[in-house]
Amino acid sequence: MLSTQQPILRRFWYPVMPATQLADGKPHAFTLLGEAIVLWQSAEGGVHCLKDRCCHRTAKLSLGFVEGDRIVCGYHGWTFEGGGACVRIPQLAADRAVPANYCVPAYRAALRYGYVWVALGEPLIDIPELPEAGRPGYRQVDQFYEVWKIGALRLMENSFDAAHIAYVHRGTFGNMRRPEVAAPEIEAHPYGLTMRVSSRVVVRDDEARHAVGAEGGETTRDMESVWFMPFVRRSRIRYPHGLEHVIITCATPIDDQQSMVVQWAYRNDTEADVSSADVIAFDREITLEDKLILESCEADVPLAVVDGEEMHMPTDRPGLAMRRALKALLEAHGETEQRLVRA
Numbered sequence: 001m002l003s004t005q006q007p008i009l010r011r012f013w014y015p016v017m018p019a020t021q022l023a024d025g026k027p028h029a030f031t032l033l034g035e036a037i038v039l040w041q042s043a044e045g046g047v048h049c050l051k052d053r054c055c056h057r058t059a060k061l062s063l064g065f066v067e068g069d070r071i072v073c074g075y076h077g078w079t080f081e082g083g084g085a086c087v088r089i090p091q092l093a094a095d096r097a098v099p100a101n102y103c104v105p106a107y108r109a110a111l112r113y114g115y116v117w118v119a120l121g122e123p124l125i126d127i128p129e130l131p132e133a134g135r136p137g138y139r140q141v142d143q144f145y146e147v148w149k150i151g152a153l154r155l156m157e158n159s160f161d162a163a164h165i166a167y168v169h170r171g172t173f174g175n176m177r178r179p180e181v182a183a184p185e186i187e188a189h190p191y192g193l194t195m196r197v198s199s200r201v202v203v204r205d206d207e208a209r210h211a212v213g214a215e216g217g218e219t220t221r222d223m224e225s226v227w228f229m230p231f232v233r234r235s236r237i238r239y240p241h242g243l244e245h246v247i248i249t250c251a252t253p254i255d256d257q258q259s260m261v262v263q264w265a266y267r268n269d270t271e272a273d274v275s276s277a278d279v280i281a282f283d284r285e286i287t288l289e290d291k292l293i294l295e296s297c298e299a300d301v302p303l304a305v306v307d308g309e310e311m312h313m314p315t316d317r318p319g320l321a322m323r324r325a326l327k328a329l330l331e332a333h334g335e336t337e338q339r340l341v342r343a
Ligand code: FES
Pocket: 054, 055, 056, 057, 058, 059, 073, 074, 075, 076, 077, 078
């Protein structure tokens, strides 16, 4: 599936930028689903998003500057309000109004969980509900915001693929001598699914012992993962002594070959128990193991599950359920899956 070619994917919310980045009062460029956008925050805190293309001579508005609640194009100073209307052309005589059709497409933008979320079309569903956000006793640790050369669906599938742990993560918490995985319980719901699985994992060194709070060389991870269509997952890992490590991983599609990986965690321990730096360092190592392999996979994931392009095994069930769900979504909205044309 080529995300940029499936208009229905424009009707979901995606986290595009940490809120802290936008707080500098400057315009920021991002590319979402192949569409160049510009974001800015007014002094009052409102977040705005427009197509990053001035309607005068197509200059990137992100090269301009913010004035109050508005963005000023850096080329000739045309000024746009958050709704996209051009409200000022400095060269126009004072008694001449700006024509009403001088405007730039505007998109929905919202701040949630410390990130700026954007929907390019009318959203089909709300921004995912994350129960641990703001819950007393839980803290948020922002982990990663970086571009990976992957199709977004590859990362979602990987996040629900228990079989890769023994091999991809053999250097951290995987155990190649125990490649078999318990059959996960999968529950489908509109616009997503929930998977529950319990597994024994290796706690290899002191760093890992510290991060997960385990004492011996192995521990049990009870995992509940929720997939929010199309590219957000929440994974709650519970260890026997009560520690909860909840990871939110988003693969925001920049285009069909690259995704912005946005990840943060919620934990029910304190900074004094395990510092944020240690939490990040532990997940950093694991995440780089995934990145290396995933960037070697073809970015364009086929939604058809039986045409022989890719072969499957029973542990692929969650990923296959995602492929079917996305295929059904496209069909429900009159779209067919778009693929890379192969030589
Ligand atoms: S191109 Fe933006 S004002 Fe001229």
